[in-house]
Amino acid sequence: MSNPRTLDWNREALDEILSNDKGRPVLFTNARILTMDPVIGTMTGADLLLVGSLLVGVGPNIVTAAQDDDAIVVDCTGMTITPAVVDAVALAGGRGHRSEYVAALTPGNTTDFLVVPDALAAGVPSAVTALVTLPEQVRALVAAGRPVLWGGTDVPGRAGAPEPGIPAAQDLTGSPRVGVWIDQHDFLHQELTADGRYDETRGGRPHAYQGRCWINGDRIDYLDDLGFWAYGEFKGDELHHAGYVMKLG
Known part of the structure; x- marks a missing residue:
C-alpha cells in the first residue's frame, strides 16, 4: 500500500495536467534523467519538457523558459526519470544511428517515461523492475x-488494457475501405467485406487465405481461419500488407 507521502506527491500538478485543455507545456524539473540517448547521456538537476505527447526539451535550465510559457511544473527533487519503454537492442549497443533509439528520452520522441526515487533507479532496467x-x-x-x-x-480515467480474448466480428458496413484491394502486379486481390x-x-x-479483420484508424489486423495473426496499414489510398501495396479496384 502506498504511504500518504507518496500519494500526495505533486498532487496539484497532477490536477492541472488532467484538466489541461489549453495545450500548456508540462515540465518535470530538478531530476536525474537517464535519457538512453547516446549523445545526451545522463543528466543531473535537469528538466524534461513535454507538449502533448511529444518530448520537446531535455536538459538543465529549461525551467525559466517553461515558466514564461505558463508550463505546469512538477518538482522531481530526489527522483530519477527514465524511459518507460526499454529498448533492449539499444541497451546492448546494437543500434548504429541515434535516430534508431526510439525509446530514448530524445526531443521529438513520444513521452513515455517513469519517475522513481533515485534509490530505485541505478539504471533503466532497475527502474522498470520497480x-x-x-x-x-x-x-x-x-x-x-x-x-x-x-x-x-x-490515475482516474487512465487507459486500461484491452479485454482479453478475441474481439467480436467488426461491422464494416458503410466503411470506405470495404471492397477489393489489388496490388500493383495484379497478384494479390484482398477483399474486405462488410x-x-x-x-x-x-x-x-x-x-x-480467409479470416476475420478489424480496422482501427489506419491499422488493420487479420486473424486467418488457419489461426495466425497479421496486420496492414492504410496510407492514403493505399493498403500496405506483408510487402504488398494495394489499391481499391
Missing part, C-alpha cells in the same frame, strides 16, 4: 504525455 515489483513507489508513469500512475496509484472478413486471391488461386 514499476513491476514496487508500483506503489513509482511517483509517475506517463504514456504519450498522459499520466497512468501517479503517487503510486492509478461483415468484418477478408478473402484473398493469390496468383489466381481463389480463397488462398
